[in-house]
Amino acid sequence: MPILELDQVSKSFGAVPAAEAVSFAVEPGEALGIIGPNGAGKSTLFNLITGNIGVDSGRVLFGGEDVTRAPPMRRCLAGIGRTFQIPQPFQRLTVFENVLTAAMFGNRSSQAEVSGDCARILVDTGLVAHANVPAGKLTLLQRKRLELARALATGPKVLLLDEIAGGLTEAECGALVDLVRAINARGTAIVWIEHVLHALTSVVNRLVVLDFGRVIATGEPAAIMASRQVREIYLGIEV
Amino acid sequence: MSVDALSSFRVTTGTRASGAFALVAAALIVIAFAAPLFVSRSVIQNLFFILTMLALAQNWNLLAGYAGLVSVGQQAFVGIGAYAMFGAVILGGMDPVAAIAVGGVAAVLLAIPTAFFVFRLYGAYFAIGTWVIAEVARLVVAQWKSLGGGTGTSLPRDATRSIWGQEAVAALFGVRGPHAADIVSYWLALVLVIATIGFIYRLLRSRQGLGLAAVRDNQDAARSVGVDALRLKTLVYLAAAFGTGLVGALIYVQKARISPDAAFSVVDWTAYVIFIVVIGGIGTIEGPIVGIIVLFLLQNALSDYGSWYLLLLGLIGIAVMLFAPRGLWGFFTDRTGIELFPVRRNLIVAPGATPDKGGPHG
Structure with a gap:
């Protein structure tokens, strides 16, 4: 049974369709990539999955249960973790407190139970040196790492990553790929929106291509990238 | 996820300043309780004003500074608390001190249905919504004929002459009845301030406090x-209403005379309170303490200047907002790092405890 399933999900903003009858499923432990040009509706899709935006029609199933009407908090507790494309840190809380909040509320645990995990996550994401700095003082790249750390701390079964590799050096990107692989290897399913295709394709085993809110292709990364239709959409973007 | 490599870490909240301050605070509390022994009645009345305004300011700060609920309608709870106390005394024959609790409960009972309405509003609309509710409450209470309607009423003499503890205090201190009543009110205000600050500090350091800070900073992400x-916001709204209702009832036990316009005054119970919190430093427990001291000193220094006083107050408020947006305490703490009520949870990782491997980005 898929851990996450979208069934004919649609959403429009006024006359502009952001998702049109989108259906796909994510198996437990799978790593799925989502690509598409800017404005294709990728981030909106994440917001529909997490409940930050409500669907117009269609269903979102998580672990076989219909969560279409569940608020974001319930979906987080069920096991959906997400990063925001534009980082949304808790500005006046420290980096550690940001992660601690996610760990305590996302797992319904006490501070003592999760502090160790939080420290470990901060080491994994390279933020431990900034643990006691208010998140509002971080650079953009550090904020993106914090997004990942906070999402990890909720103990997700499915981790939704929204463009976390942009702007990294090659070495940093390699380390990020290793980290995402390690998270995936521990059994967490990954759904990753990314424009940095070489990073994405070295982690995911399946790609979904979105354009104008529609799924126009699904399949193995190599086959997808070879397809003419996808190349046309990505014309001008280096593969 | 293995924790072995990180066995030597700990989480701390205290600072050296806060440890020393705890001792000073304990001494101050003892002195404050003993104050009626060595200060005059007018000083006790001034202290009563300071403490009740501080309690109101702490409640408003909890709402606006920690939950992001900028209400300009807290006078609704002062007024309803005061009127419920009057009702319990005049119609129910209760002792005024016991009736203060009725004031707190009444404020919560008003807050439950109003929360339903105002939580559908955000930002400026929330502020206006709370103000409208306070005005509605004032107009409704003004129809309450047995409590004097629009002109108001006084507490009956036999109720104010023998409030709980008054006789004992009068005998113990060798003072007359009204003076003894002021001392009792002052002690109650002191207890209320300590309880309010204690509650807020405990809340902020708890799990709920962390969630609240997250909601304040970014509700979607939270x-x-x-x-x-x-x-969380409902919890804070109800708690602030309860605290504000208690303070309102206590203020009017001491005043012993009430009218709808005074008890639901937006200037007295919200505008001054906002001034106190903004001047002192919003979102800190220390801020309102600094703010009430500043307001009291300004009031005394400028009270002869009539309406110039309010103009000056406004100008000072604007100046502080422009040049020290985090208030006087924020200005101070940014430069010194001193916090008397630390909330931050610091992660201390012992050197060498972190593995050699760096993060994904170096």
Whole structure:
């Protein structure tokens, strides 16, 4: 049974369709990539999955249960973790407190139970040196790492990553790929929106291509990238 | 996820300043309780004003500074608390001190249905909504004929002459009845301030406090990591209403005379309170303490200048907002790092405890 399933999900903003009858499923432990040009509706899709935006029609199933009407908090507790494309840190809380909040509320645990995990996550994401700095003082790249750390701390079964590799050096990107692989290897399913295709394709085993809110292709990364239709959409973007 | 490599870490909240301050605070509390022994009645009345305004300011700061609920309608709870106390005394024959509790409960009973309405509003609309509710409450209470309607009423003499503890205090201190009543009110105000600050500080250091700070900083993100934002905000709104209702009732036990316009005054119970919190430093427990001292000194220094006083107050408020947006305490703490009520949870990782491997980005 898929851990996450979208069934004919649609959403429009006024006359502009952001998702049109989108259906796909994510198996437990799978790593799925989502690509598409800017404005294709990728981030909106994440917001529909997490409940930050409500669907117009269609269903979102998580672990076989219909969560279409569940608020974001319930979906987080069920096991959906997400990063925001534009980082949304808790500005006046420290980096550690940001992660601690996610760990305590996302797992319904006490501070003592999760502090160790939080420290470990901060080491994994390279933020431990900034643990006691208010998140509002971080650079953009550090904020993106914090997004990942906070999402990890909720103990997700499915981790939704929204463009976390942009702007990294090659070495940093390699380390990020290793980290995402390690998270995936521990059994967490990954759904990753990314424009940095070489990073994405070295982690995911399946790609979904979105354009104008529609799924126009699904399949193995190599086959997808070879397809003419996808190349046309990505014309001008280096593969 | 293995924790072995990180066995030597700990989480701390205290600072050296806060440890020393705890001792000073304990001494101050003892001195404050003993104050009626060595200060005059007018000083006790001034202290009563300071303490009750501080309690109101702490409650408003909890709402606006920690939950992001900028209300300009807290006078609704002062007024309803005061009127419920009057009702319990005049119609129910209760002792005024016991009736203060009725004031707190009445404020919560008003807050439950109003929360339903105002939580559908955000930002400026929330502020206006709370103000409208306070005005509605004032107009409704003004129809309450047995409590004097629009002109108001006084506490009956036999009720104010023998409030709880008054006789004992009069005998113990060798003072007359009204003076003894002021001392009792002052002690109650002191207890209320200590309880309010204690409650808020405990809340902020608790799990709920962390969730609240997350909601204040970014509600969408907070909901996405499992924080029940609506539940936390409702909890804070009800707690602040209860505290504000208690203070309102206590203020009017001491005043012994009430009218709708005074008890629901937006200037007295909200505008001054906002001034106190903004001047002192919003979002800190220390801020309102600094703010009430500043307001009291300004009031005494400028009270002869009539309406110039309010103009000056406004100008000072604007100046502080422009040049020290985090208030006087924020200005101070940014430069010194001193916090008397630390909330921050610091992660201390022992050197060498972190593995050699760096993060993914170097």
